Amino acid sequence: MTVDSDVLVVGAGPAGLAHAFWRTLDAEDASVQLVEAQPEPGGWVRTRRIEGFVCEQGPQGFRPNADSDAFLQALGLTDEVVAADPGAKLRSIARGQRLHPMPSGPGALLRSALLGPAGKLGLLLEPLRRRGGDPEESLAAFVGRRFGRQTVPLAEALASGVFGGDAHRLEMSAAFPAITEMEREHGSLVRGMFARRKQPRVRRPPLATFRGGMEAMVQALRHRLEHRLVLGRRAVALERDGTTWRVRLDGSPERTLTCRELVLAIPARCAAPLLHPLDSGLAAELAAIPFASIANIYLGFADGDARERLSGFGFLLDRTEASPMLGAIYCSSVFPKCAPPGKFLVRVMAGGMLHPDALERSEEELARDAEAMLRGYTGLRAQLLFRRVYKVRAAIPQFVTGHRRRVAAIRTLASRLPGLQLIGNSYDAVSVVGQMVRPARDSAFAEPVRP
Ligand SMILES: Cc1cc2nc3c(=O)[nH]c(=O)nc-3n(C[C@H](O)[C@H](O)[C@H](O)COP(=O)(O)OP(=O)(O)OC[C@H]3O[C@@H](n4cnc5c(N)ncnc54)[C@H](O)[C@@H]3O)c2cc1C
Incomplete structure (x- = not known):
């Protein structure tokens, strides 16, 4: 039986686009199609330019590494990369009505007012502590075990900053695998950090975006893949017929696409109902991965005292602060071109797993x-000129306790449906860069199972 394409990628977010890009890079005539529910590709990567302010609905930037270098080089986007201002490093913790500089390493932690004497002693003892034995240990438990209980609030802030999540629920080995690997290899994070410093390293900025904002990456991919994209059509039903997958799309006229290999590059919560008729157990595991919702609140100010008051990267709120706000990024300090001359842009995040009700506010x-929160912590007086709110619902997957076990189960169950691949940020890496990896080498399901 002939099929519409050998490969059909469902979902044209960063994962689906990057997957299709790699698979067609050296094979222009490869039979690969993508179908996307929204009228535009890109998933959460969306840049909006309003009154000269550059507002990102999803990622503010990406953390360059070897995978992103290879990807951007192949895409021809390397020259468009804009590194974050090296002066905008300082992150703070908002606690007790004021901002406390967040230490960037154990040495700085020892000098920080965020820890009392017992906390500092706990830190000094880290190299002497034994390796953990629980593969499902939470982020909070891991940090408390290694550095002492006083450091748990820092883990809580990290969880809300990266995942909009709860440090007591996130699984350390799934959410921060490089750190658990360091403990496994060196027996101590402090020793691991010293060992790493001795290794030769490629110098990369800690954070970067593109000249045209994060969406520049999507536009470059769209340009390459335009003729393969079916936009504005949602996959609503799947069927297997021998070695052929049949994917029914919504909208009219009625349309069904057939393929041999089906790549679901959609959030696990969206893959679950599609796969339910084929394997209810697999669907249940996919549906069990929770997602956090976030409100992004952009505030634009006249320069006034903004540059002086809002220098550095921004801050995260301590969990004890009575606020549904998670923190703020001083966008103009990090990427100075994101606001018109004489103006300053800030992004405040609210909601996440701990404050889901925040999304119900107007x-x-x-x-x-x-x-009010921003002015309260920073003393900012500059005049407000602009504000814009973007609510993103069920947006960030949560790698909660048991996540790695769940993903292993998903892999096993998915391998029983020949020709199926599940990729995207629900499984191994939540970051944009995590979706840029070359498929068949390191994608979420490394070896595509072919019929
Ligand atoms: C507010 C926010 C801030 C973030 N900040 C950062 C950051 O600073 N740095 C960073 O590295 N990462 C960040 N991320 C994470 C990053 O944006 C995601 O990891 C990335 O977008 C995931 O890509 P994806 O392709 O896996 O999924 P998605 O972006 O979710 O794309 C999935 C696509 O599938 C489509 N789809 C779903 N169901 C169907 C269907 N049935 N049929 C057809 N199409 C379908 C959707 O419309 C969507 O376009 C952030 C995310 C959010 C939400």
Whole structure:
């Protein structure tokens, strides 16, 4: 039986686009198609330019590494990369109505007011502590075990900054695998950090974006893949017929696409109902991965005292602060071109797993509370000129306790449906860069199972 394409990628977010890009890079005539529910590709990567301000709905930037270098080089986008201002490093923790500089390493932690004497002693003892034995240990438990209980609030802030998540629920080995690997290899994170410093390293900026904002990456991929994209059509049903997959799309006229290899590059919660008729057990595992919702509140100010008050990267709120706000990024300090001359842009995040109700507030309320929170901690007096709120619902997958076990089960069950691959940020890496890896080498399901 002939099929519409050998490979059909469902979902044209960063994972689906990057997958199709790699698979067609050296094989222009490869039979690969993509179908995307939204009228535009890109998933959460969306850059909006309003009144000269550059507002990202999803990722503010990416952390360059060897995978992103290879990907951007192949895509021809290396020259468009803009590194974050090296002066905008300082992150702070908002606690007790003021900002405390967040230490960037154990040495700085020892000098920080964030830890009392017992906390500092706990830190000094880290190299002497034994390796953990629980593969499902939470982020909070891991940090508490290695550095002492006083450091748990730092883990809580990290969880909300990276995942919009709860440090007591996130699984350390799934959410931060490089750190658990360091403990396994060196027996101590402090020793691991010293060992790493001795190794030769490629110098890369810690954070970067593109000249045209994060969406520049999507536009470059779209340009390459335009003729393969079916936009504005959602996959609503799957069937297997021998070695052929049949994918029914919504909308009219009625359309069904057939393929030999089906790559579901959609969030696990979206893959679950599609796969339910084929394997309810697999669907249940996929549906069990929770997702956090976030409100992004952009505030634009006249320069006034903004540059002086908002220098550095931004801050995260301590969990004890009575606020549904998670933190703020001083966008103009990190990427100075994101605001018109004489103006300053800030992004405040609210909601996440700990404050899901925040998404129910009106945009007006969220903007007002975000502004008051920002002025309260920083003493900012500059005039507010601009505000814009983007609510992103069920957006960030949570690698909660048992995640790695769940993903292993998903892999096993998915391998029983020949020709199926599940990729995207629900499984191994939540970051944009995690989706840029070359498939068949390191994608979530490394070896595509062919019929
Ligand atoms: C607010 C926020 C801030 C973030 N900040 C950062 C950051 O600073 N740095 C970083 O590295 N990462 C960040 N991320 C994470 C990053 O954006 C994601 O990891 C990345 O977008 C995931 O890509 P994806 O392709 O796996 O999924 P998605 O971006 O979710 O794309 C999936 C696509 O599938 C489509 N789809 C779903 N169901 C169907 C269907 N049935 N049929 C057809 N199409 C379908 C969707 O419309 C979507 O386009 C952030 C995410 C959010 C939400």
